Amino acid sequence: MYVNDAGSLNTVASYFGRINYAFRSKYLLTASLRADGSSKFTGSNRWGVFPSVGAGWVISQEDFMKGQNLFNTLKLRGSWGKIGNMSVPANLSVLTVNSSYVYTGGDGSTAAGASITTIVPPVTYWERGVGTDIGLEAALLNSRLTAEIDYYNRKTEKAIFDIPILGSLGTSGSSIVGNQATFQNQGMEFLVTWKNTASTDFSYSLSANLAINTNKVLEVSTGAIPIYQAVGTTGSNNYNTRTVIGEPIGEFYGLQVIGIFQNVGEINAYKNSKGTVIQSTAVPGDFKYRDVNDDGVIDDKDRVVLGNPNPKFTYGFNSTWNFKAFDLTLDFQGVAGVQIYDANLGLRYGTENFTQDFWLNRWHGDGTSNTYPSANIGGGLNYRSNSFYVENGSYFRVRNAQLGYTIPSSITDKIKISKIRVYLNAQNALNLFKYRGFSPEIGGGPTRAGVDVNVYPLYATYTFGVNVTF
Amino acid sequence: MKIYLNKMLKVTRITGLAIASLLILARCTDKFLDVPPQGQQKAEQFFVSESDATKAVNAIYANLRSWTNTAFAPIAIESVGSDDAEKGSDPSDATFMNDYDNFTVTSTQGQLSDFWNGQYQNINLCNQVLDNVPSINMDATLKARYLAEAKFVRAYSYFRLVRAFGDVPLRLTTPVNTSDYNIPRTPKAAVYAAIEQDLTDAAAVLPQSYTGASVGRATKGAALALHAKVSMYLGNWTDVKTYTDLVMGMGYSLYSDFGNLFRIANENCSESIFEIQCSLVLGNSAASSSQYSQVQGVRSVTGGGWGFNVPTQSLADAFETGDPRRDATIIFRGETTTAGDAIPATVPNPMYNEKSYVPFSLFVSGYNEGCQQNVRVIRYADVLLMNAEANNELGNTVPALASLELVRARARAGNNAILPKVVTTDKDALRTAIWNERRVELAMEFDRYFDVIRQGRAATIFGPKGWKANKNEVWPIPQSEIDLSVGVLTQNPGY
Structure with a gap:
């Protein structure tokens, strides 16, 4: 009998040092150095040394700023630092024995089977984050208005994840886990907050933030070769993400849909420049694909970049309001400039359900749809990774709304309770998005992000509560 | 001054102590950080004893039962393309199977890579044995047998690959350097040569039969019969005759009751030449894994x-x-x-x-x-029909008719009103009779599809379903392999 006794045990040792220095509250300096050793790595790559340094200049403390009363605080700061990521699988470069095989003899007996069925990278290095941040902070108008602007460049070096390897190597898992890519997120962040106490009865604060991000791959373990992943697509070799130098990590990749074949005439009329019928095996209701290289067939050479799972913009708006015994909190949040690959639409075994959206909009006869295919979405070439499955992933959400009321102390004092507050809270009450799936928040590892494979629908939570303080 | 010096000394001492203790700490931590993989044997501790060799060979047989070796992938690649079988099930379930039936399959369809990966997994398990068992200090006879068993399964897997895809990457050792990972397709003829070499080596060593728990392992008869089949696909009729004659002298016989031949009780019977052993062992789902x-x-x-x-x-x-x-x-x-x-x-x-x-x-x-x-891979009836076909091709009509008659007589089961004895001495007519006999005798045993292609009749027989000459003799190479090889692997014509 096969008993799986595998698990993981990890040990970590760290040395850490830090200096904080402030000169006349004007010049600030922080430096730290840490050395981390992890049992997950072996040999000379076991220890990682991670320095960081931060400097600040409080401009508003300078003599030349004495005369002005526009800025209450003005501060320029910059930092640079490295960190190591220990949340990676252990012993990646240690080749182990696969003992999962059970031999069954002709007499009905069983015996243990084992062999070597994996390939491991010869060395594994620490996955490191290297970040640079330059920012300006200001407080104005009696510190009622505060603002921050930051430029950042955060690199993830030697990111550890799995990539597919050639099936002909005959490994049991057809992937290899190791240091695969270096990529960067670069961008700007803005934060503006306005706080005001208008009277003893009324105060409020408003805050808005915006981040603009660009994701780019700087290095991949496979060199000039892209890292492909098939995430949730029909057919294990139907790749829908690609990671290649100079492009965003895990960008969506596949065929470009230019319409739906309405009838046999359209199929026969769809020819390349040499007059070859491009999709001769198609049937009406199938996707019509762009023959990118004009060779008269639709194949892997016609694949193009279909979208980016890394959001370009993330933004939020938070506010709190206090009026007499009432308090109100409203938090909004959103992302824009991002795409989702809806793998749920591609029927894998033909026994899954269609969404109502798909069923109502599907092609079901000449002229019924030029965007949605027929219900035969799993057949022909329709299941191939393509632009139909890629959608706008932007959303805007009322993340949290809370209205509270504090019962006047004149009443609570009598029953010897210092405070009673009742509140109504709504989480995710309002979600605005165009995406046809259930939830535009997908997640996923670096090269597998943004692909909706049975992602749970987002749910709203409504809470009524009472806070009692004795 | 003295006080100052004392202080200095103290500082130095403390510093020295600190450095020393740090060094000790660093040493301790290195031990503390040496954590081996938990509950898993390191590869360097494997392939050292006879029991490791046994386990590694056992793994080869265990993998033959796997999903990719016996379930959907063989149905797609080796069965539904024929005129004998179709997808079945509910019309909407696994519709991609129809793409193999009507030849509209494209390179990204998953059963292609499943089939490919399944065979190469077998090959890796065989190569692990062939690379590592020779240096193990163990019983020499057993060692030789283990190597021969691995060669048999490697040949079987490459035969399935070369039939399905034509030229395929030929790996006869496990890759040592990363430069060994991405290799081009080896011409079909060279793959067949490697298969034949493995089968010759295996047949020279393997025993005729086993007892007890070893029943079901590759035998001399299995290696010879598979070699006959490989030779038949190459059209080497002299070899087919040689190998089938050898098998026919080894004591195999047709099981009398065709109707019960495929029931559990008759597994590994006198007609069995090679079967993939499958079991139901209560409380052991890993042993009971065949689908x-x-x-x-x-x-x-x-x-x-x-x-x-x-x-x-x-x-x-x-x-x-x-x-x-x-x-x-x-x-x-x-x-x-x-x-x-x-x-x-x-x-x-x-x-x-x-x-x-x-x-x-x-x-x-x-x-x-x-x-x-059990999955019946080769049975004696197949050997007899190969012998009949080889003899007919070589002009030996009498033994050809005799071998054919053995198969028909068993099917007849004493009822002389049915299945009359074939008596034609016309070469073409006899060939057709043998081919028809192969169809009905071996029906639904994953033989027909490639058999018809071998016979050169696929355009006639499968043509109406969409089979096209100069394309459908082989399936497309899985797109994933081409993508991951960045063009080192090329696609088959027409796909």
Whole structure:
């Protein structure tokens, strides 16, 4: 009998040092150095040394700023630092024995089977984050208005994840886990907050933030070769993400849909420049694909970049309001400039359900749809990774709304309770998005992000509560 | 001054102490950080003893039962393309199987890579044995046998690959350097040469039979019979005759009752040459893992299965009038099987494969239906028919007719009103008779599709379903392999 006794045990040792220095509250300096050793790595790559340094200049403390009363605080700061990521699988470069095989003899007996069925990278290095941040902070108008602007460049070096390897190597898992890519997120962040106490009865604060991000791959373990992943697509070799130098990590990749074949005439009329019928095996209701290289067939050479799972913009708006015994909190949040690959639409075994959206909009006869295919979405070439499955992933959400009321102390004092507050809270009450799936928040590892494979629908939570303080 | 010096000394001492203790700490932490993989054996500790060699060879056989070796992938690659079988099951379930039936499959379809990966997994397991067992200090006879067993399975896997894809990357050792990972396709002829070498080596060493737990391992007869089959695909009729003659002198015999040949009780019988051993071991799901019977079992019946790879009307019509093999090969909707199972008239398909069928009473809830059914890879009837064909091609009509008659006589089971003895001495007519006999004798045993291509009749027989010459002789290379090889692997023409 096969008993799986595998698990993981990890040990970590760290040395850490830090200096904080402030000169006349004007010049600030922080430096730290840490050395981390992890049992997950072996040999000379076991220890990682991670320095960081931060400097600040409080401009508003300078003599030349004495005369002005526009800025209450003005501060320029910059930092640079490295960190190591220990949340990676252990012993990646240690080749182990696969003992999962059970031999069954002709007499009905069983015996243990084992062999070597994996390939491991010869060395594994620490996955490191290297970040640079330059920012300006200001407080104005009696510190009622505060603002921050930051430029950042955060690199993830030697990111550890799995990539597919050639099936002909005959490994049991057809992937290899190791240091695969270096990529960067670069961008700007803005934060503006306005706080005001208008009277003893009324105060409020408003805050808005915006981040603009660009994701780019700087290095991949496979060199000039892209890292492909098939995430949730029909057919294990139907790749829908690609990671290649100079492009965003895990960008969506596949065929470009230019319409739906309405009838046999359209199929026969769809020819390349040499007059070859491009999709001769198609049937009406199938996707019509762009023959990118004009060779008269639709194949892997016609694949193009279909979208980016890394959001370009993330933004939020938070506010709190206090009026007499009432308090109100409203938090909004959103992302824009991002795409989702809806793998749920591609029927894998033909026994899954269609969404109502798909069923109502599907092609079901000449002229019924030029965007949605027929219900035969799993057949022909329709299941191939393509632009139909890629959608706008932007959303805007009322993340949290809370209205509270504090019962006047004149009443609570009598029953010897210092405070009673009742509140109504709504989480995710309002979600605005165009995406046809259930939830535009997908997640996923670096090269597998943004692909909706049975992602749970987002749910709203409504809470009524009472806070009692004795 | 003195005080100051004292202080200095103290500081130095403390510093020294600190440095020393740090060094000790660093040493301690290095030990503390040495954590081996938990519950897993390191590869460097494997392949040192005889028991490791045994386990590594056992793993080869265990993998032969796997999903990619016996279930959907072989149905797609080796069966539904033929005129004998079609997808079956519910019309909407696994519609991609139809792409293999009507030849519209494209390179990204998943069964291609499943089949490819499954065979290369076998090959890796064989190469691990062939690379590492020679240096183990162990019983020399057993060692030689283990190496021969690995060569047999490696040859079997490469044969399945070369039939399915044509030129394929030929790996005869496990890769040592990363530069060994991405290798181009080896010409078909060289792959066949490697297969033949392995089978020659294996046949020279393997025993004729085994006892007890070893029953089911590769035998000399298996290596010779597979070599005959490989030679038949190459058209080397002299070799086919040589190897089949050898097997025919080894004591194999046709099992008298064709109707019960495929039941559990008759596994590894006198007719069996090589079977993939499958079991139902209570409390051991890893041993009871085969889905070979399950995927083909009668659908919508407890103890049945998923209902894929069903016989076609064309196959049902191919049997001569009164041939008992028709009823032994096909479960008809509404019939009661000889094992006593009443098949409801309401099941979704008119016919199911009876050769993979396990009586419903043997089903144990919680285990795959029919997981105890062995996969018959080569049986003696196949050897006789290969012998008949080789003799006919070589002009030896008498032994050709004799071998053919052995197969027909067994099917006839004493009823002289059916299956008359073939007496033609015309070479072409006899060839056709042998081919027809192969079809009905080996129906639903994953032989027909590539057999017809080998015979050069695929354009005629499969053409009406969409099969095209100079394209469909082989399937497309999995797109994933081409992508990952960045063009080192090329696609087959027409795909």
